[in-house]
Amino acid sequence: MESIYRLHSTIDNPCSIYKVYRAPIHTVRLDSLKIKPLIPYPALLLEDSIKALVIADLHIGWDIELSSKGIHIPSQTFRLKARLREIADKIDADILFILGDVKHTIASAELSEWRDIPDFFDEALELFDKVVVVPGNHDGGLELLAPRNVEITDTKGILWNGIALMHGHTWPRLHLLEAKVMLMGHLHPTILFRDSFGLRFSKPVWLRIPFDRDNLVKIYSRRLRKSVEELTDMIRVEKLIVLPSFNDLLGGQPVNSIKGSDELLGPILRSESAILDEAEVYIVDGTYIGRLNILRMI
Numbered sequence: 001m002e003s004i005y006r007l008h009s010t011i012d013n014p015c016s017i018y019k020v021y022r023a024p025i026h027t028v029r030l031d032s033l034k035i036k037p038l039i040p041y042p043a044l045l046l047e048d049s050i051k052a053l054v055i056a057d058l059h060i061g062w063d064i065e066l067s068s069k070g071i072h073i074p075s076q077t078f079r080l081k082a083r084l085r086e087i088a089d090k091i092d093a094d095i096l097f098i099l100g101d102v103k104h105t106i107a108s109a110e111l112s113e114w115r116d117i118p119d120f121f122d123e124a125l126e127l128f129d130k131v132v133v134v135p136g137n138h139d140g141g142l143e144l145l146a147p148r149n150v151e152i153t154d155t156k157g158i159l160w161n162g163i164a165l166m167h168g169h170t171w172p173r174l175h176l177l178e179a180k181v182m183l184m185g186h187l188h189p190t191i192l193f194r195d196s197f198g199l200r201f202s203k204p205v206w207l208r209i210p211f212d213r214d215n216l217v218k219i220y221s222r223r224l225r226k227s228v229e230e231l232t233d234m235i236r237v238e239k240l241i242v243l244p245s246f247n248d249l250l251g252g253q254p255v256n257s258i259k260g261s262d263e264l265l266g267p268i269l270r271s272e273s274a275i276l277d278e279a280e281v282y283i284v285d286g287t288y289i290g291r292l293n294i295l296r297m298i
Helices: 002-008 014-020 062-068 077-091 111-127 174-178 213-224 228-234
Strands: 028-030 033-037 044-047 051-055 095-098 130-133 150-152 158-160 163-165 181-184 189-194 200-210 239-242 280-283 288-291
Touching: 051 077, 077 111, 111 130, 111 150, 158 174, 174 213, 174 228, 213 228
Parallel strands: 051 095, 095 130, 130 150, 163 181, 181 239
Antiparallel strands: 028 033, 033 044, 044 051, 158 163, 189 200, 200 239, 200 280, 280 288
């Protein structure tokens, strides 16, 4: 793999990059639970005796913000519903988890959101037995828009079948760190490419990031005033998987152009407890394009 990395760092044509790396993103196993990216969709399948679909960052109402800037496009809720139905028809999952930012406006709701968000949830409830939202920083007042049978959980995350699920804008509760794998959204990760003519374009990506457990233990020791020894036994998290935005018209944060941790979204990433430089980066079509520290050299 090292020889591939050296070749990768000398290529300035993104098409050639894809030819160099053609190792597909693989399924993660956690005991009997499988964590499987649903290529080519920005969605994960958690598969055990029960199947659960995981998505993040819908930002319903984002088109209203564009309209206020003079860019007029139709409501995109129909596209999100169509994509969700297309996925649901293929996997027959029981539960839908949405890792935050269902809505776009932060503290209130636009008139269109009062129409579009219930409409999206109605579609989701037809497709899944249970719909669960782990709220994000844009989801203030979401409970007023969601049907009663949509479960809205703690903003600091939940555990499900040994997996930690969170949006990513807050520190997770301590018991979530007992999970070996954590899933989050919030970042809208993309990779910025530049071709041989200097033209730039970005692609949404998945990130698989290892944790620095020692650093995380020290941070929680200070935050909770607990001993390092006590927390060392409790904190077992090893891997963070960051989902791309389910709404593919949104922009994202180009992680290969970030210069410092202060530019990152969310305390877990800003604290450098998740080692971003060592992140494995996958395009949504499943193509592995390398570790982030190498991609920053492009």
